[in-house]
Amino acid sequence: MQITILGAGGFLGRKLAHRLARQGSVGTNKITGLTLFDLAEPPAPANPPFPVTTLAGNLTSLPAAAIPPGTTTVIHLAAVVSAQAEADYDLGLDVNLHGTLRVIAACRRLTEAGGTPPRVVFTSSVASFSGGQTAVLADDARQIPANSYGAEKAAAELLLADASRRGFLDAVSLRLPTIVVRPGRPNRAASSFLSAILREPLLGLATDLPVPETFAAWLASPRRAVEWLIHAAWMDTAPLGLDRSLNPPGLRATVAEMLTALETVRPGARALVRAAPDPDIAAIVNTWPAAFAPKRATALGFSTHEPLIDLLRAFIADDLPATRAERGLTA
Amino acid sequence: MQITILGAGGFLGRKLAHRLARQGSVGTNKITGLTLFDLAEPPAPANPPFPVTTLAGNLTSLPAAAIPPGTTTVIHLAAVVSAQAEADYDLGLDVNLHGTLRVIAACRRLTEAGGTPPRVVFTSSVASFSGGQTAVLADDARQIPANSYGAEKAAAELLLADASRRGFLDAVSLRLPTIVVRPGRPNRAASSFLSAILREPLLGLATDLPVPETFAAWLASPRRAVEWLIHAAWMDTAPLGLDRSLNPPGLRATVAEMLTALETVRPGARALVRAAPDPDIAAIVNTWPAAFAPKRATALGFSTHEPLIDLLRAFIADDLPATRAERGLTA
Numbered sequence: 001m002q003i004t005i006l007g008a009g010g011f012l013g014r015k016l017a018h019r020l021a022r023q024g025s026v027g028t029n030k031i032t033g034l035t036l037f038d039l040a041e042p043p044a045p046a047n048p049p050f051p052v053t054t055l056a057g058n059l060t061s062l063p064a065a066a067i068p069p070g071t072t073t074v075i076h077l078a079a080v081v082s083a084q085a086e087a088d089y090d091l092g093l094d095v096n097l098h099g100t101l102r103v104i105a106a107c108r109r110l111t112e113a114g115g116t117p118p119r120v121v122f123t124s125s126v127a128s129f130s131g132g133q134t135a136v137l138a139d140d141a142r143q144i145p146a147n148s149y150g151a152e153k154a155a156a157e158l159l160l161a162d163a164s165r166r167g168f169l170d171a172v173s174l175r176l177p178t179i180v181v182r183p184g185r186p187n188r189a190a191s192s193f194l195s196a197i198l199r200e201p202l203l204g205l206a207t208d209l210p211v212p213e214t215f216a217a218w219l220a221s222p223r224r225a226v227e228w229l230i231h232a233a234w235m236d237t238a239p240l241g242l243d244r245s246l247n248p249p250g251l252r253a254t255v256a257e258m259l260t261a262l263e264t265v266r267p268g269a270r271a272l273v274r275a276a277p278d279p280d281i282a283a284i285v286n287t288w289p290a291a292f293a294p295k296r297a298t299a300l301g302f303s304t305h306e307p308l309i310d311l312l313r314a315f316i317a318d319d320l321p322a323t324r325a326e327r328g329l330t331a
Numbered sequence: 332m333q334i335t336i337l338g339a340g341g342f343l344g345r346k347l348a349h350r351l352a353r354q355g356s357v358g359t360n361k362i363t364g365l366t367l368f369d370l371a372e373p374p375a376p377a378n379p380p381f382p383v384t385t386l387a388g389n390l391t392s393l394p395a396a397a398i399p400p401g402t403t404t405v406i407h408l409a410a411v412v413s414a415q416a417e418a419d420y421d422l423g424l425d426v427n428l429h430g431t432l433r434v435i436a437a438c439r440r441l442t443e444a445g446g447t448p449p450r451v452v453f454t455s456s457v458a459s460f461s462g463g464q465t466a467v468l469a470d471d472a473r474q475i476p477a478n479s480y481g482a483e484k485a486a487a488e489l490l491l492a493d494a495s496r497r498g499f500l501d502a503v504s505l506r507l508p509t510i511v512v513r514p515g516r517p518n519r520a521a522s523s524f525l526s527a528i529l530r531e532p533l534l535g536l537a538t539d540l541p542v543p544e545t546f547a548a549w550l551a552s553p554r555r556a557v558e559w560l561i562h563a564a565w566m567d568t569a570p571l572g573l574d575r576s577l578n579p580p581g582l583r584a585t586v587a588e589m590l591t592a593l594e595t596v597r598p599g600a601r602a603l604v605r606a607a608p609d610p611d612i613a614a615i616v617n618t619w620p621a622a623f624a625p626k627r628a629t630a631l632g633f634s635t636h637e638p639l640i641d642l643l644r645a646f647i648a649d650d651l652p653a654t655r656a657e658r659g660l661t662a
Binding site for chain 1: 471482
């Protein structure tokens with residue numbers, strides 16, 4: 001397999017690249033090369049058993065070297081995220097919609113030059129749905145986005161499915177849940193607090209909770225998301241038919257449940273989470289569905305989610321030391 | 332109202348323009364001007380009680396004059412149709428997806444210059460769904476297109492809904508059924524036979540039936556489609572919320588029912604329809620849903636469909652003489 005990761009500099013892309021370097025293969029397929037592409041040149045994983053190319057560039061003018069001849073697999077993680085796409089409509093459209101069209105065009109060129117249609121694993125999002133706190137969305141639920149990011153992702157799914165039907169490429173679109181716990185710093189995403197209420201107390205820092213503790217969300221750990229991306233990269237796509245989009249089996253959790261798990265792994269930490277109702281954030285996150293019934297993805301072999309407590313312990317093992325160091329904090 | 336019709340040279344656009352000229356108003360709103368845009372300069376309706384501008388141009392480089400300042404309403408009928416979009420992927424994408432993005436950009440410019448967000452009535456299509464002969468699609472049915480035209484239309488719906496949410500425009504997307512009876516000549520669309528089996532015998536000509544008489548389709552007459560476009564142009568959009576797409580109340584009919592109606596209005600005509608099974612055409616049209624349960628559009632005031640026999644009589648009254656003349660046939 002000759003793999004490209006678009007958006008390889010993000011935390012999910014870096015985790016995936018490291019995992020591929022450690023495995024050397026995907027399923028029974030040996031990896032023969034890896035191209036890592038992002039706005040800034042992404043870091044290469046340590047000691048890869050295959051050649052790695054790192055490239056800086058922009059999805060608004062995708063260079064041919066990002067998806068070179070011989071590419072079998074494209075993991076397309078690059079996106080302008082929800083808050084930014086809402087603030088800058090033109091940028092969101094250019095990266096999230098037109099950028100994906102450029103990925104389709106690049107794959108089509110390889111296919112029309114005689115290559116096998118590359119597998120494209122596309123990260124769509126729970127943000128392409130609405131429905132709110134009471135929703136439990138079935139696999140055939142319509143996407144009625146309440147934000148530009150979600151509309152662009154849903155439109156891109158349609159175009160990738162059509163490109164698959166035409167044989168330009170072979171797409172699997174995963175509507176990823178909100179990834180928790182994100183390492184690093186709080187950001188301006190409306191969902192930022194869902195990681196912050198776990199990460200910040202584990203760093204010994206206070207943090208604000210903008211919604212009631214009864215608020216529920218559809219979550220996935222970084223470990224689980226990486227598993228799913230790898231499964232999507234080598235699964236048999238024949239059973240997908242025309243419908244290339246999947247709701248992977250995430251985890252529904254309330255804030256109260258998250259804080260209980262936090263208190264279990266770090267007694268006293270929960271006291272660092274302060275109620276600070278924010279109607280603006282609540283208005284956004286209240287449109288997101290809190291649960292899915294992901295039967296199709298489960299039947300297709302996507303692993304079910306680990307319990308909250310394991311999600312927290314994995315963050316402590318995988319990311320807490322680096323996050324602490326990055327933020328100049330002592331243990 | 333200052334109205335633009337994009338795709339005003341097509342048979343639906345011409346019928347709509349004539350209807351607007353005859354009415355002089357839409358609902359209680361007086362029409363103050365009409366701009367007609369198509370690849371070739373479209374014909375102006377006779378004796379309009381308002382100024383009419385006719386413009387030739389391409390949706391791939393939409394000129395500003397097509398949607399001039401002061402435009403309150405855009406009826407967007409322009410498209411590369413299904414068979415052509417399947418044969419020429421780039422053209423279909425450029426007109427059906429990027430062309431609609433150009434309409435959004437044009438409306439946004441007017442709005443950002445201080446105008447009221449223009450109502451955009453967009454014609455999406457039953458071809459954006461799959462499901463086949465046994466499907467009866469509810470209003471919340473997902474679009475899983477089996478053709479590029481349908482994928483482009485469904486993606487455009489998402490982008491128009493998002494542009495509405497952002498206040499750039501105020502969209503209503505109608506997923507039109509197969510329009511029957513189309514005037515004029517047979518064309519290469521897979522659905523062409525659904526008009527031909529009625530129109531050709533009424534012209535005294537033999538025609539082929541590529542599917543069994545049990546085949547069912549979701550239909551609308553040109554008269555009904557024009558009614559719906561006008562209703563969409565002035566309805567209150569507040570009840571639509573985030574979901575700007577509607578399945579209007581078409582008519583499910585089998586070929587056998589269509590031929591029975593034909594025989595009723597023109598005894599003996601049915602004998603001109605010859606069984607000529609065509610597996611290629613059957614493979615395409617068998618993916619289309621044959622029925623919807625269009626509760627939402629009905630509740631929002633879209634008129635229900637007239638019976639088949641009235642559809643046929645309307646074709647004879649409205650279009651048969653002109654079609655006969657156009658094709659050089661004598662009565």
